[in-house]
Amino acid sequence: MLPNREFLLANLGPGGGVWRLDKDWRLWPWLFEAEGELLRVCNFVGYERDGTVYISVSTRHFPRERSMRPVIADGFIVRVDAKGARLVADGIAFTNECRVDPTGKWLYVNETQGRRISRFEIRGDGLGPKETVHEFGAGEFPDGFAFDSEGGVWIACVLANRVIRVDAKGKGHLMIDDGDAAMIAQGEAIFQSGKGGREWLELGAKRSLRNIASVAFGGPDLKTVYLGCLAGDRIPTFRSPIAGAEPVAWRF
The missing domain is CATH 2.120.10.30 (TolB, C-terminal domain)
Incomplete structure (x- = not known):
């Protein structure tokens, strides 16, 4: 949800991208590309307290079912702020939800096919290296x-x-x-x-x-x-x- 009570929606369907849903329930295209990368398998979009938006793209494979294997880790995260939209993390094993933690210091992300939750330290308008928080079982x-x-x-x-x-x-x-x-x-x-x-x-x-x-x-x-x-x-x-x-x- 945005401060004006409109919504940003991630489209995991064939069209992909991020859409804006206004107060009259109309859909408007919001973002479909960042640094030449299409946001085709767009999984999640989150609005943060400072106005930054983080978007998870699960994989570059299309349809996404082609990526559902242990060896694939080609998902990425896009940051949108006053400077525009750009990739800030890559090489993620099926990027799922990504959220900034309550301290505002870390961006957490679920790597579904990697069976782990990871995090990145937020450094200005970028991210530090990935850290594994917890690895899940079979x-x-x-x-x-x-x-x-x-x-x-x-x-x-x-x-x-x-x-x-x-x-x-x-x-x-x-x-x-x-x-x-x-x-x-x-x-x-x-x-x-x-x-x-x-x-x-x-x-x-x-x-x-x-x-x-x-x-x-x-x-x-x-x-x-x-x-x-x-x-x-x-x-x-x-x-x-x-x-x-x-x-x-x-x-x-």
Whole structure:
């Protein structure tokens, strides 16, 4: 959400790019290219407190299913500010959600096919080298995430149907688990085979949580957790003992 209560939307579909949704529900093209790179597989767009926008592009492969193999790491991140749009990070193993942490010092990103969450130190209008925050286990493919008020990160893992909290020291804690060991092993084997495609990913839709892909904190005390599920037709919710960090748009 933007301060004027319009929205920027990442289009992961065939057209790609970032679009602006105005208050009358009209869509306008916003950004489709940066430094000669097309934003075709555009996964996520986030507006930060200083007005900077970060955009994740999962892969240069098109369609994106061609990149769904362990050996592919060609995703990148675009920064948009007063100087324009430019690439600030590259070589990411399927760039998924990317967000600035509550301290404003780090840009975190989920590398779905790398099965890790990484971060970059924000240095002026650029980024420092990539650091690994936490590596996930077999079948745990990180998709969306949200920060909490104690320095933790809550990550939704597709296929495994798990929510894992990574604390400030990088240790993982299982918060929600709707996984099935046999199904996870099957999906992991398909992914590791390197044949590409979505078959391994879509196995998670067979569980009751229908492939958890995003997590958000809400409610007056920011202790209500909401889950977005790829194949679901409802939004599961539960109460957390830890409040979420205040989202950027909380005071818009």
